[in-house]
Amino acid sequence: MSAFDDDTRLEPLHDAAPGAVGGFGYAGRVQPAWNIGAHPNGGYLLALAARALQLRTPHHPDALSVTVHYLRPGLPGQPCRIDTQLLRSGRTLSTLRATLVQQGHPRLELLAAMGDLGAADAAAPPRLALPVPDMPPPEACLPRSAPAQGVGLPILQRLDVRLHPDEARPGAAGRAHLRGWIRFTDGREPDGLACLLMADASPPAVFGLLGQVGWVPTIELTVHLRRRPAPGWLLGEFGSRDLSDGRIVEDGALWDAAGRLVLQSRQLALVRKA
Amino acid sequence: MSAFDDDTRLEPLHDAAPGAVGGFGYAGRVQPAWNIGAHPNGGYLLALAARALQLRTPHHPDALSVTVHYLRPGLPGQPCRIDTQLLRSGRTLSTLRATLVQQGHPRLELLAAMGDLGAADAAAPPRLALPVPDMPPPEACLPRSAPAQGVGLPILQRLDVRLHPDEARPGAAGRAHLRGWIRFTDGREPDGLACLLMADASPPAVFGLLGQVGWVPTIELTVHLRRRPAPGWLLGEFGSRDLSDGRIVEDGALWDAAGRLVLQSRQLALVRKA
Numbered sequence: 001m002s003a004f005d006d007d008t009r010l011e012p013l014h015d016a017a018p019g020a021v022g023g024f025g026y027a028g029r030v031q032p033a034w035n036i037g038a039h040p041n042g043g044y045l046l047a048l049a050a051r052a053l054q055l056r057t058p059h060h061p062d063a064l065s066v067t068v069h070y071l072r073p074g075l076p077g078q079p080c081r082i083d084t085q086l087l088r089s090g091r092t093l094s095t096l097r098a099t100l101v102q103q104g105h106p107r108l109e110l111l112a113a114m115g116d117l118g119a120a121d122a123a124a125p126p127r128l129a130l131p132v133p134d135m136p137p138p139e140a141c142l143p144r145s146a147p148a149q150g151v152g153l154p155i156l157q158r159l160d161v162r163l164h165p166d167e168a169r170p171g172a173a174g175r176a177h178l179r180g181w182i183r184f185t186d187g188r189e190p191d192g193l194a195c196l197l198m199a200d201a202s203p204p205a206v207f208g209l210l211g212q213v214g215w216v217p218t219i220e221l222t223v224h225l226r227r228r229p230a231p232g233w234l235l236g237e238f239g240s241r242d243l244s245d246g247r248i249v250e251d252g253a254l255w256d257a258a259g260r261l262v263l264q265s266r267q268l269a270l271v272r273k274a
Numbered sequence: 275m276s277a278f279d280d281d282t283r284l285e286p287l288h289d290a291a292p293g294a295v296g297g298f299g300y301a302g303r304v305q306p307a308w309n310i311g312a313h314p315n316g317g318y319l320l321a322l323a324a325r326a327l328q329l330r331t332p333h334h335p336d337a338l339s340v341t342v343h344y345l346r347p348g349l350p351g352q353p354c355r356i357d358t359q360l361l362r363s364g365r366t367l368s369t370l371r372a373t374l375v376q377q378g379h380p381r382l383e384l385l386a387a388m389g390d391l392g393a394a395d396a397a398a399p400p401r402l403a404l405p406v407p408d409m410p411p412p413e414a415c416l417p418r419s420a421p422a423q424g425v426g427l428p429i430l431q432r433l434d435v436r437l438h439p440d441e442a443r444p445g446a447a448g449r450a451h452l453r454g455w456i457r458f459t460d461g462r463e464p465d466g467l468a469c470l471l472m473a474d475a476s477p478p479a480v481f482g483l484l485g486q487v488g489w490v491p492t493i494e495l496t497v498h499l500r501r502r503p504a505p506g507w508l509l510g511e512f513g514s515r516d517l518s519d520g521r522i523v524e525d526g527a528l529w530d531a532a533g534r535l536v537l538q539s540r541q542l543a544l545v546r547k548a
Contacts, residue, residue, distance in 0.1 A: 065494040067341040126518030244400030
């Protein structure tokens with residue numbers, strides 16, 4: 001077992017979910033090792049909740065499209081319950097919702113189309129694919145740094161994040177743009193579930209434009225998983241050209257070590273400094 | 275009243291929603307005037323369901339973020355019921371879900387963060403904004419055409435869509451990219467709700483790359499409304515650099531007649547020809 005597998009382990013509940021979503025519930029714990037400052041990382045919470053979707057529809061383990069709304073901060077170190085509801089079950093797609101609850105309050109609400117990307121490796125090459133960004137190798141990049149970002153980063157015990165040397169210092173990029181390598185510190189290889197975490201485990205791209213911005217709370221994040229990743233580092237590129245009225249729309253993409261596009265992501269987040 | 279207002283009118287239901295979402299339900303009708311071929315346009319169904327969200331939280335009428343999953347095609351000319359559930363109510367945001375049901379089957383599932391963009395006009399200019407695309411004026415553009423697209427377009431009785439002359443013929447663009455003007459045929463001015471419709475009322479951008487592709491069913495669409503539009507034409511730009519394994523991720527944006535970014539959109543859709 002890896003830390004990621006341990007920290008997203010869920011047990012099925014056999015009682016009906018009273019008052020909540022109905023359907024099937026799962027019990028787990030929000031582990032504090034994935035915190036950004038005092039709060040659990042949003043990508044970690046997403047992966048934890050998405051594991052419940054995988055357990056619910058094991059024949060459709062991949063999040064072709066998953067949207068999460070962050071209703072309240074997660075509580076590190078506390079147990080959680082994830083209630084799932086199957087909205088539609090088809091041959092190639094299952095549509096589900098899930099609610100992650102702690103201390104009686106919903107924290108995350110998910111809506112997802114789950115499918116099977118297992119055959120995608122054998123498929124024809126993509127008809128269109130975002131180009132892989134220019135990037136020096138990981139050993140020529142700079143580790144993500146809590147002092148540079150101005151927030152404590154317990155999550156760095158779990159994730160090795162290396163930023164492009166031109167973009168690693170606050171405000172250095174001069175634009176809301178960030179490239180980075182990412183992998184687990186314990187050598188676990190990435191898979192579809194880990195990609196959901198890694199879609200939201202880099203500093204906010206606005207850091208390159210505004211400098212230290214503190215906590216940038218995500219309102220909503222949507223991830224489209226496009227294929228399962230090859231073993232090795234993932235390369236991420238994140239950026240925004242849409243920041244107004246204190247809200248930013250940030251786009252992201254991940255490529256695997258074979259240079260193949262693995263996912264696209266987009267989130268709406270609050271930027272208090274803007 | 276305009277056709278759009280008439281065709282998205284809802285009446286509150288006073289009975290409990292049996293078995294469904296719980297909470298508040300609304301009754302309406304899916305009007306056939308918004309069809310693409312035999313199916314109601316997805317943007318129209320989204321606007322219809324989002325009206326229920328507006329009725330539920332009138333102090334938060336704007337979809338800061340709304341995600342819709344299309345579970346089954348809508349049934350034109352048939353009544354519908356929209357059940358809503360308030361997930362979280364805050365000062366600046368209300369998070370809700372909604373289910374549009376026809377003939378006992380859920381057709382759409384929505385998850386949204388609703389807020390109030392009424393003060394955004396007075397706010398400072400955007401810190402970052404997508405640049406307005408180059409575009410000839412509407413009178414120099416070509417109307418969206420059913421023969422060119424290879425599908426019947428009843429929706430053109432409601433919407434005036436003018437495409438860039440280099441991109442109006444199937445396959446002419448040589449890439450999955452499309453620019454167009456859009457407005458209601460009856461002179462109704464756009465608002466936030468109309469923008470949700472107009473985010474998904476142009477031909478699929480893949481039309482410019484692959485030519486006639488027939489029906490491109492949307493699995494999931496997310497719209498971020500960034501400000502309320504000024505009166506007049508809306509200008510849309512839609513494109514994709516991510517098409518593989520029969521699924522496309524298409525991005526879109528709309529600008530108002532004052533040249534201001536009004537929304538961003540992204541959808542996952544099936545392309546049978548790819």
